[in-house]
Amino acid sequence: MPLWDHGLESTFSKVLAGHPAYEVTGGEVLYRGENLFDMEPEVRSRAGIFLAFQYPLEIPGVSNVDFLRVAYNSKRKHEGLEELDAFDFDDLVQQKLEVVKMKPEFLSRSVNEGFSGGEKKRNEILQMAMLEPKLAILDETDSGLDIDALRIVAGGVNELSQPDNATLLITHYQRLLDYIVPDFVHVMEGGRILTTGG
Amino acid sequence: MSLQVSTISDLGIVSTASERRSACLKALLEMRSPSLAVPPWLQAHRDLAATKAQTLSIPSSRDEDWRFTDLSALVSAQFLSNTSAPFSIDLSEIKSFLIPEATHRLVFINGLYCSGLSEVADLPRGLFVGNLSAALQIESVAAALQNHWARQPEREDVFTLLNTASFNDTAVVYVEKNQEIAAPVQLLFLSLDGAGAIAAHPRGLIVAEKNSSVAVIEEYASLGFENNLCNAVTEVWLHDNAQMNHTRVQRESHAAFHMGKTVVSQARSSRYTCNVLSIGAKLSRHNLEIYQTGEQTETHLNGLTMIAGEQVGDLHSAIALTAPHGTTRQLHKCIVDDRAHAIFNGKVFVPQAAQMTDAGQLNRNLLLSPKARVDTKPQLEIVADNVRCTHGATVSQLADDEVFYLQSRGIDAESAQKLLVYAFAFEIISQIPIASLQETLAQWARRSPLEQNT
DSSP states (O other), rough: OOOOOOHHHHHHHHHHOOTTTTTOOOOOEEETTGGGGSSSSHHHHHEEEEEOOOOOOOOEEHHHHHHHHHHHHHHHHTTTOOOOOHHHHHHHHHHHHHHOOOOTHHHSSSTTTTHHHHHHHHHHHHHHHOOSSSSSEEESTTTOHHHHHHHHHHHHHHHHHOOOEEEEEEEEESGGGTTOOOOOOOOOEEEEEEEEEO | HHHHHHHHHHHHHHHHHHHHHHHHHHHHHHOOOOSSSSSSHHHHHHHHHHHHHHHHHOOTTSSSGGGTOOOOOHHHOOOEGGGGSSSOOGGGGGGGGTTTTOOOOEEEEETTOOOOTOOOOOOOEEEEEOHHHHHSSSHHHHHHHHHHHTTTTTTTTTHHHHHHHHHHOOOOEOOOOOOOOOOOOEEEEEEOOOOSOOOOEEEEEEEEEETTTEEEEEEEEESSSSSEEEEEEEEEOOOOEEEEEEEEEEOOOOEEEEEEEEEEEEEHHHHHHHOEOOOOOOOEEEEEOOOOSSSSSSEEEEEEEOTTTEEEEEEEEEHHHHHHHTTEEEEEEEEEEEOOOOEEEEEEEEEEEETEEEEEEEEEEEESSEEEEEEEOOOOOOOOSSSSEEEEEEEEEEOOEEEEEETTTTOOHHHHHHHHHHHHHHHTTTTOOOOHHHHHHHHHHHHHHHHOOO
């Protein structure tokens, strides 16, 4: 566990998404009426939980577009919808690229391989744009970003924010909050919420 | 008392097993055609090899070089001579093996040349591609044959001797000096069974003269579910400043025995790249031997052993440097599933004369099941004192973090694992410079949800 995680909020976000390193010994988290802890991580994702990683993984040999298509179609299947074919999928992904101002060349590159820190974070937001989660958890998405990348990421998050979805931002810094105005703020320390305000 | 009894019975078993090992080799040697329509010098190689092999036997796991690779299944198998099984194979039956980029190819079935399936018309200037009898008809190529055939070091290894004693033909690629050959050449060695399992001894000889360059794809595959023995030897010679990109794919049936040898001599300033993929056969052993004989020589070896079920896949590589300023880079990966067993032994010899050597070796292994096994042994022998030599070996399972990342995007655990395995394999597959072959192997390695959509 990273040392800076004094508040255990990264732990909390990983537990919500179902990281195998954490065992839940008690309690439950109700998400739209169901206990999250009864679901496999992929089922949580398909049901609308999205965790943007602080350190996104590199997957050499798997192109971004293939990865997005498999992820996207897993969700479609879960919702009882038909999988999108390559052409329709391509149209959709081109639109979503706009959200994070990424060039189409990004799609043919291997997932996160050789991406800069900023590109990786933008790629996370692209995945989020594709999967349209109900609850997105952005874990330190602002860390390691230069100001331009920060603006793009923040712009993407704002654009994806809808009345019927929620975004949980985890941050230690003010600067992200210059671009994203939260509805509520929770201050966490040692795994407990100290104070809440809106 | 009981100790004595068990010692006696052990001795009994040892002597029977050792008898069976030498009987197996004798039986294989007896299948050889005693004479071929070849020049006396070549017949002399055959006869000498047969004489030497008579005194040997199939190795046991007591031989250090065969410690992890048990040949007892080979010893107890029965084989028929490759000439005992006449065949008639149509081009349409081997379509899936053909590589469109390769404008010229040689096809051998059970080590026998198939002129109707090969493509040797309209060879570019400076390139010869053909079988032994065609090669012997051209003076310059015949001379090169005599100077290079069975002239490599380590030719006294038992399986190499067996091949030299028993070969029927040779796939010959000869590149004249100063010639850069644009299109790759394909050497396709297919296995087909007859009334029973067949023993075949395919042979290849590739010679790149000074300042020439060529790419060769050498592939071993089965037409059906053959349990044949393929005992292959390919000799490669790179003269001064020659370049060669060599892709060797072994994807024989999961019932087959594959004993392979690739031996390469590299003269000054030559550059050799070899991509070795071993995914087939029930039991496969590949000896990959590189001799850098001149200064400033470069060797790049990329390898992938990807096996499952009960397969055994063994790569023994040896790189011997003899002159200063040599460079070698080796990355060998093994992906082992089920109860399969991979073996990697990578030797690098850096003698006193090989100062300023830059040698790097890495072996990475991915075990996918609790019963999967890998034995890895990087073996660097360094005498020279002004060199840079690195080596490493890793053995791991798929990381939970990696699987979780994909799961968190809605991909189920099984598909996530397949995707990560594919990504691990792709690092090697992507080195193959021929797009169609790269795609074929990538698809094979993928076996994942990606396929459903493409």
